[in-house]
Amino acid sequence: MQRFAQLYQRLERSTAANDKLAALMAYLNTAEDNDMAWAIWLLNGGKLSTAKNKLATTRELREWIATESHIPLWLVEECYEQVGDLAETVTLLFDEPTRKYADRSLTEWIENILLPSANRDESARREVIVAAWRELDFSQRFVFNKFLLGNLRVGVSRGVLQKALASIFDLDVSIIAQRMLGAWEPTSAFVATLRDESSTGMETSAAYPFYLASPIGKNIETLGPISDWLLEWKWDGIRLQLILREQQTVLWSRGEERMDERFPEIENSAAMLPVDCVIDGELLAWGDGDNPHPFSVLQTRIQRRKPGAKTLSTAPVHMLAYDLLELNGEDLRQQPLSIRRERLIELLASCNPPAIQISPEVVAASWQQATELRTQSRERGVEGLMVKRRSSFYLHGRKRGDWWKWKVDPLTIDAVLIYAQSGSGRRSTLFTDYTFGVWDNEQLVPIAKAYSGLTDDEILQLDRWIRANTTERFGPVRAVNVEHVFELAFEGVNKSSRHKSGIAVRFPRILRWRHDKNAAQADHLKTLAALAR
Amino acid sequence: MSDRELIVVNKNGMYCPAGDFYIDPWAPVERAVITHGHSDHSRVGMGEYYATRAGLPILQWRLGEQNFHSYDYGESFTLGSAIISFHPAGHVLGSAQVRIEHDGHVCVVSGDYKRQPDPSCAPFEVIRCDTFITEATFALPIYRWPDTALVARDIVAWVDECKQNGEAAILYCYALGKAQRLLAELARTSADAVYLHGAMLRGVDIYRAAGIDMIETHAVIDEARTGNFAGKLILAPPSAAGSPWLRRFRKAQQGFASGWMSIRGNRRRRNLDRGFVISDHADWPALLRTINETGAKKIIATHGNTDALVRLLNEQGTNASIFQTSNLLQTESGEDD
Numbered sequence A: 001m002q003r004f005a006q007l008y009q010r011l012e013r014s015t016a017a018n019d020k021l022a023a024l025m026a027y028l029n030t031a032e033d034n035d036m037a038w039a040i041w042l043l044n045g046g047k048l049s050t051a052k053n054k055l056a057t058t059r060e061l062r063e064w065i066a067t068e069s070h071i072p073l074w075l076v077e078e079c080y081e082q083v084g085d086l087a088e089t090v091t092l093l094f095d096e097p098t099r100k101y102a103d104r105s106l107t108e109w110i111e112n113i114l115l116p117s118a119n120r121d122e123s124a125r126r127e128v129i130v131a132a133w134r135e136l137d138f139s140q141r142f143v144f145n146k147f148l149l150g151n152l153r154v155g156v157s158r159g160v161l162q163k164a165l166a167s168i169f170d171l172d173v174s175i176i177a178q179r180m181l182g183a184w185e186p187t188s189a190f191v192a193t194l195r196d197e198s199s200t201g202m203e204t205s206a207a208y209p210f211y212l213a214s215p216i217g218k219n220i221e222t223l224g225p226i227s228d229w230l231l232e233w234k235w236d237g238i239r240l241q242l243i244l245r246e247q248q249t250v251l252w253s254r255g256e257e258r259m260d261e262r263f264p265e266i267e268n269s270a271a272m273l274p275v276d277c278v279i280d281g282e283l284l285a286w287g288d289g290d291n292p293h294p295f296s297v298l299q300t301r302i303q304r305r306k307p308g309a310k311t312l313s314t315a316p317v318h319m320l321a322y323d324l325l326e327l328n329g330e331d332l333r334q335q336p337l338s339i340r341r342e343r344l345i346e347l348l349a350s351c352n353p354p355a356i357q358i359s360p361e362v363v364a365a366s367w368q369q370a371t372e373l374r375t376q377s378r379e380r381g382v383e384g385l386m387v388k389r390r391s392s393f394y395l396h397g398r399k400r401g402d403w404w405k406w407k408v409d410p411l412t413i414d415a416v417l418i419y420a421q422s423g424s425g426r427r428s429t430l431f432t433d434y435t436f437g438v439w440d441n442e443q444l445v446p447i448a449k450a451y452s453g454l455t456d457d458e459i460l461q462l463d464r465w466i467r468a469n470t471t472e473r474f475g476p477v478r479a480v481n482v483e484h485v486f487e488l489a490f491e492g493v494n495k496s497s498r499h500k501s502g503i504a505v506r507f508p509r510i511l512r513w514r515h516d517k518n519a520a521q522a523d524h525l526k527t528l529a530a531l532a533r
Numbered sequence B: 001m002s003d004r005e006l007i008v009v010n011k012n013g014m015y016c017p018a019g020d021f022y023i024d025p026w027a028p029v030e031r032a033v034i035t036h037g038h039s040d041h042s043r044v045g046m047g048e049y050y051a052t053r054a055g056l057p058i059l060q061w062r063l064g065e066q067n068f069h070s071y072d073y074g075e076s077f078t079l080g081s082a083i084i085s086f087h088p089a090g091h092v093l094g095s096a097q098v099r100i101e102h103d104g105h106v107c108v109v110s111g112d113y114k115r116q117p118d119p120s121c122a123p124f125e126v127i128r129c130d131t132f133i134t135e136a137t138f139a140l141p142i143y144r145w146p147d148t149a150l151v152a153r154d155i156v157a158w159v160d161e162c163k164q165n166g167e168a169a170i171l172y173c174y175a176l177g178k179a180q181r182l183l184a185e186l187a188r189t190s191a192d193a194v195y196l197h198g199a200m201l202r203g204v205d206i207y208r209a210a211g212i213d214m215i216e217t218h219a220v221i222d223e224a225r226t227g228n229f230a231g232k233l234i235l236a237p238p239s240a241a242g243s244p245w246l247r248r249f250r251k252a253q254q255g256f257a258s259g260w261m262s263i264r265g266n267r268r269r270r271n272l273d274r275g276f277v278i279s280d281h282a283d284w285p286a287l288l289r290t291i292n293e294t295g296a297k298k299i300i301a302t303h304g305n306t307d308a309l310v311r312l313l314n315e316q317g318t319n320a321s322i323f324q325t326s327n328l329l330q331t332e333s334g335e336d337d
């Protein structure tokens, strides 16, 4: 269990997701299958001690440690108050082993020692656990007590865990995510199922990896004749894969998260489809109007399971279908887009599902005309145009060449630096998180936070200035003198009741430091408010 | 006179009526017997100072020139009708317990002390007494210090890890005592020179002048402003955390060497990458052992988790009570944990 204890320690110390991922991969790469199964189980939030499987109650642990460390129970309580974590308190109170014991695997501890003692009488369980304490060094005793008392809570997200597994098994993360759904037992057989390459794509709810477009960094004319390209609006929603196989509907988001039960409109429409199929599209909040609702309306739906009638009427959702990846069990990804789209249109026309419609083609005779159409993007509530080669296959990941996103130029605004905070983790020695404001009459109202966009030298220079120009401190946040102006870029502005300014800007970032402007020359809130939708 | 009245507490601190002097007083008084140089024990403004010879250079650094009377460990002197002597407390260089004898009764005031070996100061000496006034900074059974050599090894391993990441290893520790103890421990473990924050320099010089063997050190300030500190161990006082001084390190991990680091929450609250458990105070087993070895019939606890210790001792049949030291008057962060 030493290695698992080390893993726990590394996970606990790291704040960056990448460090956690590296620690997980290092462990999983060399762990035995049965240990790996238990590690995944525990890190995934699984518990050993349950109502059906009683190992130790918190009261028992307090009593046992009081006896073992020869102190009264009240003193255990005093210690617990100082520490704030019972597993840690119990670990601190026990003597370190006086000699080194041979390492036992995680599986041995759980399967051969702990679980067989479950539900036995108190003295039998106590004997097993105290014997374990005697043998385990501090870091092992700590994780042991942690999983004895509940779950590990070491801050590993399901996503990071799945990513680590996908990467060591060389499988797509959607397959791993799929295989970890529902009930499974922490056994080596389960690990074998997880890593199984042969059954890829066979599972009824397995998703295909998404094909992602790249930003076009060059003149659009260089793409050649426009007739080779399919143009669509770039919708501002959530990329979604709808899987209908054997009368079962499964929804996957691009974040590799299953979205079942959240969008009954889509599931009801999917039930009308006459054959099994897999559709790639965009989920949008869209009522009766000509344009979709802003993203913030969709946000109210994302995490809500089984939404009620009120939610369904204030924020109805709609899927715009881009692509058909599978039809009647046949994988279409190696067919050209033009064919896939034709069959998608036929499929939808055959049943007219109200909440699933084709993402319409934007017809332009020339790049010139397309460029003009693109200028309508903001008023249509879209981010620009998608440009897809009609002969393209459905690849996976972000592959340049065939699928481009041609976004409208970002909006820009000049805003004043008003607050600063130090960054997290390794950057915490510098002030790198900034809050910017614009004028509302005589006052600056905060409108955006931004973390990136300055050079290292600028960050240092600004850090020095912030320290010398702090006017007030609120915990880690410093208010600074009203002086420096920055040009910010952002993708859009939404109305927002949650923000003091009444607006929320999307994806703000720093374009440049406007040394040429003073604070009075920064923009006004009403300019931004006029852009909000 | 009964031993109960040998030492009392009044608004200025611990007072010995028989000798008309205070021990580590927190307000200006005529005669002050000082256990050691930490700022919550030695203050300016006293008429006369009585201290150890070994600790004198530290007091001169901290308090400037004062009216000092200094004595060797074990050397007796008289104030009023009390006979006084200093005995090593093992806390920092020159730190002392104060033994006070009057009318056949002996009282020992421990000051801050520890029982772990420390290459940078004289080891604690057990003094038999009737009344033992003990510090209680870490008086809970969760505080049990690991072997210092193992902690030093962990620090070296951490610096190696930082080196691989191209990061500096900034280790916060108190400038008087802890820093020098670490440098002395590292002299046994590691070969790489250590870099010092400006606040560390004077204390290290004083220890070197006293003949304490420590690892090679350089001042951070002597390195070019853009000097590369990747893979270097840097000692800095806790007050440097979050200060502009840190900017020069660009990529750094931050650790803290303190007894408080036993508890994970303390490390996480300070947003530290690492905590190293190394303390200049007695841990729980050392407190109980020392109380027992002094043979004192009466125990008075002061500074820290006094309540739990006193309750436990009373439950076990030992006469124990508390001296209320005014927390308001102690330095808020205490510089010596």
Ligand SMILES: [Zn+2]
Binding pocket: B036, B038, B041, B091, B112, B336
């Ligand atoms: Zn001290």
